[in-house]
Amino acid sequence: MRIGIAGAGNMARVMGARWSQAGHDVLVGGRDAGRAAALADQIGARAGTLREAAQHGRDAVLLAVPYSAAISVVSELANTVRGRTLIDCTNPLAQGFVLETWGGPSAAERLAAAAPGASVVKAFNLCHESVWRLTPPVFGGRPLAVPLCGDDALALETVRLLVRDLGCVPVNGGGLGRAGLLEATAALLIGLWAGEGADAQAIAPPLEYAGVDLA
Template sequence: MRIGILGTGGMADALGTQWARAGHELMVGGRSADRAAALAARLGPTARTGSWSEAAGFGEAVLLAVSHPAVPEVLAAAGPEALGGRVLIDCTNAIVEGFRLEHRDGVSMAERIARIATGARVVKAFHHCHEDVWRMRPPAFDGEPLAVPLCGDDPDALATVGALVRDLGCEPVAAGGLERAGLVEAMTALLVGLWVGGEDPRAMLPPKAFAFGG
């Protein structure tokens, strides 16, 4: 698969490394041409660099891996023509001080991205774990592969991202349409706050067999 990567930070590096190992072709776009070139070099011979718009138009899927304040600028630079019809993977987190979401109007980052990148098929994914988790080969704990919730409205886009999840050794989980992305974004803010506070959120959850009573 051909994958465009918008961003040169830790998430772009971690996920790009895994996808390069899986044999995908990558194009990296970033604000700094030097940083984009350095990341492409780390990713290996299947990676190259391009402008924001070139990376966005490069392949079937595009990873949006920039800080949430930079999202409008990056999407504008990429352009609607390049993003039209692409599977746009949103791994952003708009978590601010106090482990809360910056936007409290009920509109998720994924929905905001869909409003800007009209024509793109947005899927929320990969945002719920630190970049180092995605560097694991595979991300598995106690013998169980990590589950990755996906929110999106386009079945083909969800299937594409699901395949990329499996390339990491993880299992995709259907979390509903894009209107539910706000729920998983809020879940991530809650989890981060608990982890930073030294708690293990897994202790809050009963086994699936007891989810609706014993």
């Protein structure tokens, strides 16, 4: 696949490295040309501007900038990402592990509104970059499950393939209207981990205790 990554920080480094290793043609685009070039060199990708990343990402564009910059970055690239799969991994977290989008549309929905015609898929926002670095992320013998929220079947299929490339298992999280739940889940988890030092993984019981009829 041809994958563009808008942003040249931690997530760009990790996801770009993993997808390059999986054989994809990755271009990392940053506002700082030197930083993007240095990162691309390290991970076996190409480098360019943010716009060049969006142009390159014929199959998918990963938005890897802070949420505070995401709407303006995507608005600038709106024409270029039209008709493309736009992967949103942002977490709109404010101080106190709360969502700055609380009470309104999710970050993913705001990004979709800023880039009409792009197929936004919310993914990869629940885990720290150190998790995506693992080859593969398997915990207690179970591969990490990655929930996806989006409305476009083709875009979802693309992101499912990219999830599998990481050695993870994609899980259907529902339409883009449910992306806010993924963002709220990240806020809860990060608050438990960073705020309380709690083992957040322990909050969910095994499936057989979920109270649903599995027959």
